[in-house]
Amino acid sequence: MSILSICQWLQNESIGTSIRESLWTFPIIETVHLLALAFSVGIIVLVDLRLTGFAMKEQPVTEVFGRLQPMALKGFAINVVSGVLLFWSEPLKCYNSPYFRAKLIMLFVLGVNALLFSAKTYKSVASWDKAAVTPVPARMAGWVSLVFWAGVIIMGRAIAYVSS
Ligand code: HEM
Numbered sequence: 001m002s003i004l005s006i007c008q009w010l011q012n013e014s015i016g017t018s019i020r021e022s023l024w025t026f027p028i029i030e031t032v033h034l035l036a037l038a039f040s041v042g043i044i045v046l047v048d049l050r051l052t053g054f055a056m057k058e059q060p061v062t063e064v065f066g067r068l069q070p071m072a073l074k075g076f077a078i079n080v081v082s083g084v085l086l087f088w089s090e091p092l093k094c095y096n097s098p099y100f101r102a103k104l105i106m107l108f109v110l111g112v113n114a115l116l117f118s119a120k121t122y123k124s125v126a127s128w129d130k131a132a133v134t135p136v137p138a139r140m141a142g143w144v145s146l147v148f149w150a151g152v153i154i155m156g157r158a159i160a161y162v163s164s
Contacts, residue, residue, distance in 0.1 A: 007091035019089035033082040039075025041149045043068050051142030057132040061125055097162045103155035106148045117141040
């Protein structure tokens with residue numbers, strides 16, 4: 001079964017169709033998607049600014065992470081659930097959208113970046129926890145995150161302008 005045929009099946013499936021055909025459901029889910037973005041990307045950006053040395057330089061990295069990460073994860077979970085529902089309502093439009101594909105690739109890169117950071121770089125945080133200037137791999141992870149999250153938002157916005 002190809003991805004296209006799965007999208008064709010989803011397009012005619014009842015949940016997606018009811019979201020698409022209702023006057024309010026799609027805008028409400030999209031509003032939730034955008035509000036959750038403030039809690040996911042908005043908070044992740046603060047952590048990235050600490051890693052790249054632009055903000056909260058006097059705060060230990062572990063404290064910034066400890067306070068902000070739980071909220072960011074909840075926001076991200078709402079983003080994924082609302083994003084999947086939006087996708088469900090317009091799978092063929094998304095399939096045909098280069099912006100949607102780019103957005104998924106960027107989300108994948110962000111996932112790999114976060115995994116590498118927590119599995120390798122963050123393991124040694126005790127030795128640079130209070131440093132204003134973090135080690136190069138930590139700064140790199142912060143920059144990759146800032147650039148690719150900006151990309152995800154730009155691509156997300158651009159999906160609306162390509163019709164299937
Ligand atoms: C944290 C992760 C995400 C961020 C930051 C994000 C960001 C955005 C933004 C800024 C928009 C534009 C809203 C507007 O037009 O006003 C959008 C729309 C959308 N997103 Fe996401 N998104 C995320 C995750 C996802 C996921 C995981 C999916 C699907 C699997 C998804 C699917 C969609 C769809 C289908 C739209 C609607 C496009 C349209 O207007 O036709 N998003 N997203």
